[in-house]
Amino acid sequence: MEQKLKLKNEIFETIKNLAEDNTLLVDEETSLIGEAGLLDSMKLVELCLTLEDRASDIGFEFDWTSDSAMSKSRGMFRTAGALCNEFISQMEAKT
Amino acid sequence: MNLIQKLSQRWQGLETPFLIYKEQQISFEEISSQSQIDLSEIKPGSVVAVIGDFNPQSILILLQLIDLNVIIVPLTNETKEQHEYFFETALVDFVIDNGKVSRRKHDMKHDLIESLRAENHAGLVLFSTGTTGRPKAILHDMTLFLRRFETPRPTLRTINFLLFDHIGGINTLFHTLFNKGVVIAPEARTVESILKTCEKYEAEVLPTTPTFLRMMLMSGVIPEKIPSCLKIITYGTERMDQPTLDELCRLLPDVEFRQTFGMSELGIVRAKSVARNSLFMKIGGEGVETRVVDNVLQIKSQTRMLGYLNAPSPFDNDGWYDSKDVVEVENGAYKIVGRVSDVINVGGLKFMASEIERIALDFPGVVLVKAYAKKNPITGQHVELKVQPSDKSFNKNELTLFLKEKLQPHMMPKRIVVEEVEIGHRYKKV
Structure with missing residues (x-):
């Protein structure tokens, strides 16, 4: 439980850094893309690559580019919380 | 008159060596009068793989096989793990390795090989590097291939850097044989060894690849260890970048740099660099036509291959070959900026991998780079850089900042991996 929380906070921090705005408060409900989204498409790619590297440190492969990832990509990239949940659920399934 | 007789006549009375191999200066007469291996089992029209190098025995076997009107598949030990695939694809009947002939039984036929047999012409099978799939088997009519060498042309003392299984290597061999030049076989294809050989045997021409030249720059031997006998350095088989060429031209002001342009599918195509420091070149020659369609170079050549043995014909109905090379055109000269497959598309914005490589090579301490596209579900593709x-x-962080300053955001590599850039046996980036 503690690890999950730590990971979430780490991901929120990464998002904040990518958005280049330290005053931001990133939480579960923060929109990543769309009208109120924090990140443009290139930043979102960078975020996913950072998650890929983080997953590799933990010992699993974070899949965001396969066909199955593509089919659920809309939902998974919508909010910071949705992306964290996807990351954690892949981690639990693969480790 | 067969080929060996014809060449013997040309070389008659000449005392100059034809080949410098393992410190020996060997005349053409010494090559042609070596004890020949027994080829009596091999009949005209057979497909024969020769595993060799530019040594006296392999050269004589090559000439003997041409006179026997067989279809020759020159191979090298460097590709040993692929030989079985090459034998099967080229429908090889005999393998000659280390002077030993062995038979391979199969009951396969191929229309293109049958057409050569019907004409009683010798053939040549060359394999592509296979960067986009398995290597393709390229079949040439050897009789037509050799015709271009009938026109006398000047020769210089040339290192045969390119290998026995490469159209450039075969071209250097025949050019020198027909024009009574001197070909120098390198002992090893390392920077040190090549330069030592150049100096020892007063080589005037060094044909190389851009990767080899980059390795030369990296090893710090330029300009001190470049012998003064070297007049011309040619480079080809892969795309050259401007920073490397500029650096070479600056460090070696007395050396002529020439770009070559060859495609095994088209035979040898004549290319002439517009200037020693320019990547623009005129492409043409007898029986060669060029045109550009959607920024891609297309070529029509009378010396083209008969076809692939393991893939459909790449020529259109009018005989045009799509080179897949993306080019810029200036006053009728072409500059290759990349391959069609090197076009990266990030969220609909297209650019060449070479544009990123060019900038990255400007960063101090970077010697080899490879930019490539990775698929993703957000922008379609993004760039990664090795x-x-x-x-x-x-x-790495300083390189990232350097690139951020010089590249548009969509061109910025999203991941930079620091590792050795892989190089194949033909001294090209893999």
Whole structure:
């Protein structure tokens, strides 16, 4: 439980850094893309690559580019919380 | 008159060596009068793989096989793990390795090979590097291939850097044979060994690849260890970048740099660099036509291959070959900026991988780079970059900042990997 929380906070921090705005408060409900989204498409790619590297440190492969990832990509990239949940659920399934 | 007789006549009375191999200066007469291996089992029209190098025995076997009107598949030990695939694809009947002939039984036929047999012409099978799939087997009519060498042309003392299984290597061999030049076989294809050989045997021409030249720059031997006998350095088989060429031209002001342009599918195509420091070149020659369609170079050549043995014909109905090379055109000269497959598309914005490589090579301490596209579900593709630095003082974060300053955001590599850039046996980036 503690690890999950730590990971979430780490991901929120990464998002904040990518958005280049330290005053931001990133939480579960923060929109990543769309009208109120924090990140443009290139930043979102960078975020996913950072998650890929983080997953590799933990010992699993974070899949965001396969066909199955593509089919659920809309939902998974919508909010910071949705992306964290996807990351954690892949981690639990693969480790 | 067969080929060996014809060449013997040309070389008659000449005392100059034809080949310098393992410190020996060997005349054409010495090559042609070596004890020949028994080829009596091999009949005209057979497909024969020869595993060799530019040594006296392999050269004589090659000439003997041409006179026997067989279809020759020249191979080297460097590709040993692929030989079985090459034998099967080229429908090889005999393999000659280390002077030993062995038979391979199969009951396969191929229309293109049958057409050569019907004409009683010798053939030549060359394999592509296979960067986009398995190597393709390229079949040429050897009789037509050799015709171009009938026109006398000047020769210089040339290192045969390119290998026995490469159209450039075969071209250097025949050019020198027909024009009574001197070909120098390198002992090893390392920077040190090549330069030592150049100096020892007063080589005037060094044909190389851009990767080899980059390795030469990286090893710090330029300009001190470049012998003064070297007049011309040619480069081809892969795309050259401007920073490397500029650096070479600056460090070696007395050397002529020439770009070559060859495609095994088209035979040898004549290319002439517009200037020693220019990547623009005129492409043409007898029986060669060029045109550009959607920025891609297309070529029509009378010396083209008969076809692939393991893939459909790449020529259109009018005989045009799509080179897949993306080019810029200036006053009728072409500059290759990349391959069609090197076009990266990030969220609909297209650019060449070479544009990123060119900038990255400008960063101090970077010696080899490879930019490539990775698929993703957000922008379709993004760029990743492999970097090989010259020493441990290289700082990835500084390179990232340097690239950020010079590249548009969509062109910025989203991941930079520091590792050795892989090089194949033909001294090209894999």
